[in-house]
Amino acid sequence: GENVEQHPSTLSVQEGDSAVIKCTYSDSASNYFPWYKQELGKGPQLIIDIRSNVGEKKDQRIAVTLNKTAKHFSLHITETQPEDSAVYFCAASKAGSYQLTFGKGTKLSVIP
Amino acid sequence: NAGVTQTPKFQVLKTGQSMTLQCAQDMNHNSMYWYRQDPGMGLRLIYYSASEGTTDKGEVPNGYNVSRLNKREFSLRLESAAPSQTSVYFCASSEDGNSPLHFGNGTRLTVT
Numbered sequence: 076g077e078n079v080e081q082h083p084s085t086l087s088v089q090e091g092d093s094a095v096i097k098c099t100y101s102d103s104a105s106n107y108f109p110w111y112k113q114e115l116g117k118g119p120q121l122i123i124d125i126r127s128n129v130g131e132k133k134d135q136r137i138a139v140t141l142n143k144t145a146k147h148f149s150l151h152i153t154e155t156q157p158e159d160s161a162v163y164f165c166a167a168s169k170a171g172s173y174q175l176t177f178g179k180g181t182k183l184s185v186i187p
Numbered sequence: 188n189a190g191v192t193q194t195p196k197f198q199v200l201k202t203g204q205s206m207t208l209q210c211a212q213d214m215n216h217n218s219m220y221w222y223r224q225d226p227g228m229g230l231r232l233i234y235y236s237a238s239e240g241t242t243d244k245g246e247v248p249n250g251y252n253v254s255r256l257n258k259r260e261f262s263l264r265l266e267s268a269a270p271s272q273t274s275v276y277f278c279a280s281s282e283d284g285n286s287p288l289h290f291g292n293g294t295r296l297t298v299t
């Protein structure tokens with residue numbers, strides 16, 4: 076089955092700096108790569124996703140890049156703010172699949 | 188719109204007791220899921236229902252049963268709870284496979 080590795084497990088940045096979280100996946104048939112943000116005591120919430128026919132996608136301060144050859148994808152957050160502090164999860168799944176495989180998460184702390 | 192609603196929010200069980208976790212969605216989604224989240228383990232899929240009337244095993248189905256009661260509701264049952272089932276349980280829904288998941292806020296279960 077699919078295996079998703081996520082790094083780093085914790086990340087601290089100064090407010091206004093950029094944060095990058097990286098994930099690798101094992102199944103070359105995977106074609107859907109979402110990112111979720113989880114705040115304390117709440118369920119994960121989708122922040123951005125990318126499909127394998129696209130190399131990069133942006134939404135304001137958030138961007139995701141995908142390298143299909145190397146089987147890795149990354150989340151980039153620019154101009155970080157304290158409200159960006161949360162746990163972030165990457166995930167991967169194959170076309171037609173209902174099984175989304177998650178990474179183990181990255182706890183991001185933005186220091187004011 | 189409430190989105191995905193889970194009940195109860197908290198539960199404490201003794202080993203061997205049974206209980207049912209309830210989940211309902213009001214987004215007219217076809218697919219529903221149950222995940223468990225353990226520290227350092229990310230989210231792991233227990234069972235899913237691709238559409239009303241169908242259910243399938245995920246990554247960690249042992250010790251659980253599910254029922255897709257109708258299009259809105261998907262319940263998770265623990266017949267004989269074990270301490271290893273202490274976890275946070277999340278229900279999610281999506282339009283179909285390989286599409287964004289919408290999560291509830293979780294049920295925190297402790298088995299003593």
